[in-house]
Amino acid sequence: MSDGGIFDEMHGATGQLRRPYAAFKTWFDAEAPKRLRAKQREAEDLFRLTGITFNVYGRAEAEERLIPFDIVPRIISAREWQKLCRGIEQRVRALNAFLHDIYHRQEIVRAGRLPVEMVAKNDAFLPQMIGVEPPGGIYTHIVGIDLVRTGDDSFYVLEDNARTPSGVSYMLENRETMLQMFPELFSLNRVAPVETYPADLRRSLAASAPPDSSGTPTVAVLTPGIYNSAYFEHAFLADKMGVELVEGQDLRVVDGRVAMRTTLGYQPVDVLYRRVDDGFLDPLNFNPDSALGVPGIMDVYRAGRITIANAPGTGIADDKAIYSYIPEIVEFYTGERPILENVPTWRCSEPDSLAYVLDNLENLVVKEVHGSGGYGMLIGPAASRKDLAEFRRKLRARPTNYIAQPTLALSTVPIFTRSGLAPRHVDLRPFVLVSPDGVKITPGGLTRVALKKGSLVVNSSQGGGTKDTWVLED
Amino acid sequence: MLGKTANGLYWMYRYLERAENTARLIETGQRIALTRSGNGDADWEPVMQTAGVAGGYHAAHDSVSKEAAIDWMLRSRDNASSVLCSIDAARQNARLVRTALTHEVWEAINGCYMDVRRVLARKLGERDLTPALKSLRQRTALVRGATHGTMLRNDIFNFCRIGTFLERADSTARILDVKYYVLLPSVASVGSSIDNVQWETILRSVSAMGGFRMVHGNRVTPPEIARFLILDRRMPRSLNFCVSKIRDNLGYLAQDYGARLPSHDIVDGLAARLMANEIDEILELGLHEYIEEVLAALGEAGRQIEIDYRFAE
Numbered sequence: 001m002s003d004g005g006i007f008d009e010m011h012g013a014t015g016q017l018r019r020p021y022a023a024f025k026t027w028f029d030a031e032a033p034k035r036l037r038a039k040q041r042e043a044e045d046l047f048r049l050t051g052i053t054f055n056v057y058g059r060a061e062a063e064e065r066l067i068p069f070d071i072v073p074r075i076i077s078a079r080e081w082q083k084l085c086r087g088i089e090q091r092v093r094a095l096n097a098f099l100h101d102i103y104h105r106q107e108i109v110r111a112g113r114l115p116v117e118m119v120a121k122n123d124a125f126l127p128q129m130i131g132v133e134p135p136g137g138i139y140t141h142i143v144g145i146d147l148v149r150t151g152d153d154s155f156y157v158l159e160d161n162a163r164t165p166s167g168v169s170y171m172l173e174n175r176e177t178m179l180q181m182f183p184e185l186f187s188l189n190r191v192a193p194v195e196t197y198p199a200d201l202r203r204s205l206a207a208s209a210p211p212d213s214s215g216t217p218t219v220a221v222l223t224p225g226i227y228n229s230a231y232f233e234h235a236f237l238a239d240k241m242g243v244e245l246v247e248g249q250d251l252r253v254v255d256g257r258v259a260m261r262t263t264l265g266y267q268p269v270d271v272l273y274r275r276v277d278d279g280f281l282d283p284l285n286f287n288p289d290s291a292l293g294v295p296g297i298m299d300v301y302r303a304g305r306i307t308i309a310n311a312p313g314t315g316i317a318d319d320k321a322i323y324s325y326i327p328e329i330v331e332f333y334t335g336e337r338p339i340l341e342n343v344p345t346w347r348c349s350e351p352d353s354l355a356y357v358l359d360n361l362e363n364l365v366v367k368e369v370h371g372s373g374g375y376g377m378l379i380g381p382a383a384s385r386k387d388l389a390e391f392r393r394k395l396r397a398r399p400t401n402y403i404a405q406p407t408l409a410l411s412t413v414p415i416f417t418r419s420g421l422a423p424r425h426v427d428l429r430p431f432v433l434v435s436p437d438g439v440k441i442t443p444g445g446l447t448r449v450a451l452k453k454g455s456l457v458v459n460s461s462q463g464g465g466t467k468d469t470w471v472l473e474d
Numbered sequence: 475m476l477g478k479t480a481n482g483l484y485w486m487y488r489y490l491e492r493a494e495n496t497a498r499l500i501e502t503g504q505r506i507a508l509t510r511s512g513n514g515d516a517d518w519e520p521v522m523q524t525a526g527v528a529g530g531y532h533a534a535h536d537s538v539s540k541e542a543a544i545d546w547m548l549r550s551r552d553n554a555s556s557v558l559c560s561i562d563a564a565r566q567n568a569r570l571v572r573t574a575l576t577h578e579v580w581e582a583i584n585g586c587y588m589d590v591r592r593v594l595a596r597k598l599g600e601r602d603l604t605p606a607l608k609s610l611r612q613r614t615a616l617v618r619g620a621t622h623g624t625m626l627r628n629d630i631f632n633f634c635r636i637g638t639f640l641e642r643a644d645s646t647a648r649i650l651d652v653k654y655y656v657l658l659p660s661v662a663s664v665g666s667s668i669d670n671v672q673w674e675t676i677l678r679s680v681s682a683m684g685g686f687r688m689v690h691g692n693r694v695t696p697p698e699i700a701r702f703l704i705l706d707r708r709m710p711r712s713l714n715f716c717v718s719k720i721r722d723n724l725g726y727l728a729q730d731y732g733a734r735l736p737s738h739d740i741v742d743g744l745a746a747r748l749m750a751n752e753i754d755e756i757l758e759l760g761l762h763e764y765i766e767e768v769l770a771a772l773g774e775a776g777r778q779i780e781i782d783y784r785f786a787e
Contacts, residue, residue, distance in 0.1 A: 051569070051584050226569050239573040249787060250478050261477045263629065263783040264731055 007411040020075040068465035070415040074447040081471045087340030097333035099139035126313030136208040136436045141309040143432040149411040162318040167446040169233040174468040190473040192443035198240035207435040209270045217270035219243045253296040271307040320369045349400040357404040364404040443471035477784030482571035487637035489564035495645040502678040518543035549594040576624040586613035632723040643716035657696040680711040701753035714748040721745040737778035
């Protein structure tokens with residue numbers, strides 16, 4: 001089932017069934033395709049009724065769309081997962097250390113390991129955070145590390161999401177759907193649970209509360225509102241954590257604290273899990289036109305009287321230009337070799353790299369340094385001559401705005417189609433929680449899958465789907 | 475609990491109740507039009523008046539036709555109180571307060587929304603109207619059932635109930651406001667078929683045909699209908715019933731929060747009045763004036779509740 005050296009996670013490179021999939025495959029082969037097709041439809045109905053939908057940006061009608069769900073799980077062995085965990089933990093510790101350093105003494109720049117212009121000229125660097133001590137000392141509390149796989153033992157970090165990683169609600173609902181539809185699969189396999197995530201999240205946020213908050217810290221989720229593409233997830237997480245879901249207009253600064261307007265008056269909030277971008281967080285300190293934020297919240301934050309998760313300014317750590325320095329960053333702060341490798345990356349800001357990228361554009365993936373969601377990227381092998389010419393112009397005009405990477409032979413996992421199992425490319429976003437109590441990684445994560453044959457684009461905004469992701473327990 | 479959440483719950487249940495009431499009026503209009511001779515189109519003017527949507531209709535149409543009136547009340551996007559818009563708004567509010575709802579209630583309202591959008595996607599022919607309205611009734615009943623069966627009896631529940639009963643009281647009062655003249659003893663030529671139809675319309679508009687018959691048999695008189703709809707405490711759409719419920723729910727909130735607020739006084743006053751009045755008294759003072767006063771008090775109560783519980787900044 002492998003072609004052109006692409007690693008299939010079910011069938012390996014040689015076409016032989018891999019161990020983690022053994023029990024699943026036996027079950028699958030005994031199932032009537034007709035029943036499975038009916039189950040696939042049932043899954044869609046479940047998602048629609050629960051309202052697990054997202055709004056697509058740039059569409060006239062604000063229709064809610066489903067992210068397609070595939071019933072074939074992506075299965076990871078306990079051994080594979082343990083190694084990934086070590087690498088992920090090392091990486092998020094380094095990211096937090098880097099963030100603290102970059103907003104304080106900038107030792108890494110002084111040591112000559114990171115060029116000063118990577119900080120000074122970087123839009124993701126937030127001068128308002130210089131010298132600020134976040135409560136609990138954590139900058140990025142909720143992290144998503146995007147991984148891709150190219151072989152039996154080779155995983156790469158494609159990007160870090162240190163600002164507001166999304167998708168965790170899909171991880172949870174995908175599992176819930178599989179449990180409802182195929183309970184027997186969970187008797188045949190020992191799958192590590194993911195259901196504890198919301199409780200872990202709440203515990204982790206509470207542990208990061210300002211030291212002077214008395215009793216049980218009050219946690220709230222800040223959403224831009226119901227028209228935001230990820231609103232479902234914001235409501236979902238608030239609901240599962242049992243905390244309030246607030247918008248900017250529900251909050252104001254009262255007596256030096258951030259407080260929410262309740263039916264009984266204003267009540268202080270200790271920890272705000274914000275799903276609003278930095279620029280909109282505080283119209284007094286950032287974008288003055290923002291109606292999504294809370295005027296003055298940054299002043300409360302600087303006074304150490306509220307925890308904002310993730311901290312403002314964490315974007316400097318997941319910026320795509322900084323990404324290429326992460327191996328150095330890991331070594332600098334942990335004193336260890338990075339366990340997880342980066343994808344080789346050309347920084348177009350460097351003249352030699354730019355020349356290489358321009359010469360080899362048809363073989364490369366080019367990304368905007370500050371982009372996300374698969375918007376504004378070029379996939380060389382799939383691009384038309386016109387697209388390539390346009391990107392050459394863009395690259396020459398603003399080289400610092402881009403990085404380039406080789407098109408990796410991403411691994412595949414089969415999806416269930418009309419004609420049976422068919423391999424499709426996948427990536428993986430494990431979710432990581434960081435608090436003063438430690439690092440917690442939920443076993444599995446969100447597997448995104450490109451539904452089109454041969455396609456490498458897994459983003460939901462570009463027609464990708466998702467799968468339940470299993471980590472097997474030994 | 476956030477003020478915004480109280481606001482969302484209150485409006486979610488108001489809109490849900492409004493959708494149901496409008497659907498009931500359409501059903502009544504349809505039934506009356508089918509069971510009497512004469513001009514079917516003209517019957518729809520008073521139906522739209524009782525639903526409070528006649529003004530908007532005339533701004534958008536030159537004349538009244540049955541087909542256009544039904545479409546206006548059922549699925550027009552230009553009529554904010556149409557069934558379709560009301561269900562949309564109820565569900566939009568439900569999304570806003572999703573964390574306050576149980577999973578069952580959310581699924582019920584979301585299922586209701588999906589079903590209504592499917593059923594009302596196109597203009598309905600005469601044959602499709604009855605099943606569409608029936609399905610709507612079942613869907614909204616499911617939301618109410620899930621609410622009763624799964625929600626905690628706390629402040630969340632109280633705001634749901636206050637929204638429901640304010641809308642319902644408002645609807646019953648409006649029906650009486652438009653139709654009061656039919657119930658005046660002076661013009662009642664007892665036994666004439668026209669009046670029988672009018673009275674039946676009123677009772678059907680509040681789903682009270684069966685209930686009324688159970689209490690009064692087949693002896694239908696205008697003062698009894700007026701009494702039933704205004705004062706009867708057993709009748710779940712009477713003004714007295716609805717206002718008592720609002721008073722009770724505000725009372726629970728006062729206990730829960732340990733605070734009596736100005737809205738409580740407004741509602742207590744109205745409830746006391748409805749308890750004390752006799753129908754003869756009301757008719758003597760003027761049915762129309764009485765209803766107008768009740769409507770004004772309901773409006774004032776609604777506005778004060780929004781202020782008291784900080785629905786908005």
